[in-house]
Amino acid sequence: MRTADEHAVAALALAPAPVPVELDLRDALGHVTARPVVAHVDSPPFDNSAMDGFAVRWADVRLAALNAATESAPVTLAIIGESRAGVPATVALAPGCAIRIMTGAPMPDGADTVVPVEATSVVDGAVGIREVRSEGAHVRRCGEDARRGDEVIAAGVELKARHLAAAAAVGAGRVTVYRRPRVGILSTGDELAALGTELRVGQIYESNSYVLDGAVRGAGGDPVLLGPVGDTVADVLAAIASADVDLIVTTGGVSVGDYDVVKAALAGVGVEFMSVAMQPGKPQGLGAVDGTPLLCLPGNPVSVAVSFELFVHPVIRAMRGLSPRLEWQQATVGAAWTSPAGREQFMPIRFEADAVVPATSGGAGSHLMARLAVADGLARVPAETTEVRAGDSLRVRRFAG
C-alpha cells in the first residue's frame, strides 16, 4: 500500500499549470499574482501637503523658527491664493507671500515648506507665522512611496485588501493573476436523499457536496455541483462528460464492493484505484478523463474531509499559483486514543488549552460527521503507532475552511 504522502505526490502530479488571466482590480481579491504589479504613476504623483495650513518659502519663514520662543508672530505673509485637493492654486508663490493649502493638495510653484494652520493666525488677508519646523516640513514628495515602474506587488502574492489599495494608488487598474480553478463536485450513491425530502428506508441525507463546497471555497476554488447521481455507470460518465471544470472530485463508489460505481465507470478510462495506508480514507482513486484530472474519494463524510485536506487542497493551491505545501505544527496530546497498526491515522481533534484531544469520542470513525463539526483540525498518527498517549507530540493542522 502506498502512504498518504505518496498518494498526495501522485495527486499533485495531476494538477494542471495555473492559467494567467487579466482581471479588473475590483475582481482580483483573493487571486494570486501571475506577474508583478508595477506602478503606472509615481506615488504620490506630485509634491503635496501633509497638513492643512499655508504653503510658504523657507527663505521667508526661517526667522520664525529662530524666534519661536518669543511666541510673537515675527513673520507676516500676504495670502495670494489657495491650493485644495483636486483644485491646485492658479498662481505661483511670490516672495513674501503664502498660499493657503489643504491636506493632499499640490504644492504651488515656488513653495517648499508647509506651516500647519495651528501655528498661524490670519488677519486681514495676511497670515502670521508663529512657528516652523524645518525646510520642507510637512511636504510629501512626489514618488516617495513608489516610482513609476517600481514593482509594488511581487508575482505569487495572494491579493489581500491592502494589496488592492496599493495597486489602485499606483494606477494598476488591471492585474494579471491566476484564474481560480473550477472544481466539479460529484457525490454518488443510490442511498443519497436530498435535503428537504423524507428519508426512505436505507437512505441517508447527501452531505458530501456540502463539505466539499465549503472546503473548495475555503481553498480558493469555485465549486460546481455535478451531482449527486445514483449508482449507475452511465450517469457517472454523463455527469463527468458534461462538466466544464478544471478538476473533478467524486465521493463514494471507490471500494471493493460489487456496486462501486465510480470504480466501475472510470477504472478502464484513465483513473487508477488503490488502497492508501491511512485511516480513515483507505480506498482512493485518481487519474484523468478527457484531459480533466479526477480525484476519487471514498464516500464517508469524515473520509471526505480528511482526503480533501490531504489530496485535493494542495492541488487547488497549485492550480491557483501557490505553493501546494500545507503547514503542519507540532502539538502535545491531551488525552489517549488508539490507532490501527500499519496505517497512518488522521484524527479529528480539538484544541484544549495547549493540548489536542480527539474531537469524537468514537475514534476516527469515518461516519461520525455530526461530531466532526466540533473539530478544529487533524492530528496525524504515524503508521507504526498504535497507542497515542497524553504528553506525546504529534503533527497537527487546523482546518482552513
Added chain:
Amino acid sequence: MRTADEHAVAALALAPAPVPVELDLRDALGHVTARPVVAHVDSPPFDNSAMDGFAVRWADVRLAALNAATESAPVTLAIIGESRAGVPATVALAPGCAIRIMTGAPMPDGADTVVPVEATSVVDGAVGIREVRSEGAHVRRCGEDARRGDEVIAAGVELKARHLAAAAAVGAGRVTVYRRPRVGILSTGDELAALGTELRVGQIYESNSYVLDGAVRGAGGDPVLLGPVGDTVADVLAAIASADVDLIVTTGGVSVGDYDVVKAALAGVGVEFMSVAMQPGKPQGLGAVDGTPLLCLPGNPVSVAVSFELFVHPVIRAMRGLSPRLEWQQATVGAAWTSPAGREQFMPIRFEADAVVPATSGGAGSHLMARLAVADGLARVPAETTEVRAGDSLRVRRFAG
C-alpha cells in the same frame, strides 16, 4: 483627546443588533448561527454495515471465532439475499444463512454482525466464514453519531465546511443565522480619479474603496459602493440618503480644513467629529443618520486601513453575531523606530523570523500605501513611548483580510 480604545467603544455602541434570518444550508457558509442546529433525524438513520461483506447472526458464526487459528472455513452459510446502500434486502436473515451487504447498507432483520468479505470465500451460493471478530462487529448503530433532537451545532458558531456537512447529515436543510451586514463605502474628495483614466494635475487615483471592499469582505460583510463623490455637501448627503445598507463607512473630509466635506455635510445631522490620540488616524467621526450608523474615517489610505481594523471591523463582527473583541498578541521588536508623544501609534509591520519590523522605511506615514502592501499587520505603541527599541515587546495583530 479620547484614546483609540475609547473611540472603539463608542463605535461599537452604534452597532445594530444582529438580524436573524433563515437560509438554505447551501447559502449559509461563513454565517454565524443565531440558533442551535438540531438533528432532524438520527445519524446514522439506521443500523448499517461499516464494511463490504456478509450480514450474519453471531449465534451462527461464533464457532469461526474460536477456530480462526485453523484457517479452515468451519462455518458455511447459504446466501439468501443482498443489502446495498439505498437498496435494502427484501428478506429477513434466517438461521444458518447470510445476506451479502455493502458498506452503508441497512442491516437486514435478524442480522447482528458483519463479516468482511476478506474473511470469507464464496462457493456455489454459499459463503464460508474463516474468521469473525466479535458480536456486533462492523455494525454502525442507528443514532451513534447523533440522536434526533440533539444539538449538533451551537448558537454563535461561524459555519465552516465541516459544519455544513454535519447539518446536512442530520437533515437540517435550513438554518437560522445572522444576516451578513451590508456595508456602504463612500470615498470623498475632488482629487480622486477613477482607475483607467489619466491623472490630471492635482489628482490621485481613488484607492480607499479598494482597501475597504477587501477588508469588509474579509471581516464577513457585503460591501456596497456608494461613491466616490467630490467635495460637495449635496453629493455626500444624496449618496447617504439613497443607500440601502446597514452601516456606512466614509473616507476623507473629516479634518479641520476649510473643505472637509463629510464634516460639513454631517456635523449637524447626527454625526460627531473628534480627534483621537492615535497615529495615523487622528481625525475621526461617528454617529447615525436616519437610523443608519456611520463611521467617518480620514482620507489617507494607511489611516483607512488602521481605522478599519480598530473601529469598523469590531462593529461588523458584532453585527454578524460574533464577539467584537479582536485578538492582539505580544511580539518582540526587531528594529528601532520612533513614535509621537501623547498618541498611540499603529505601525504597519512585517514579521521577520520571530520579531516584527516596520513595513515602511518612512515611518507610519499615512500616505505610504504602496509600502503597506508588504505589511503583515499592525503593532501598537503606547502613547507615552517615543522610542521603540529592538528587543521591546509590543502588542501586534495580523491583518485578517
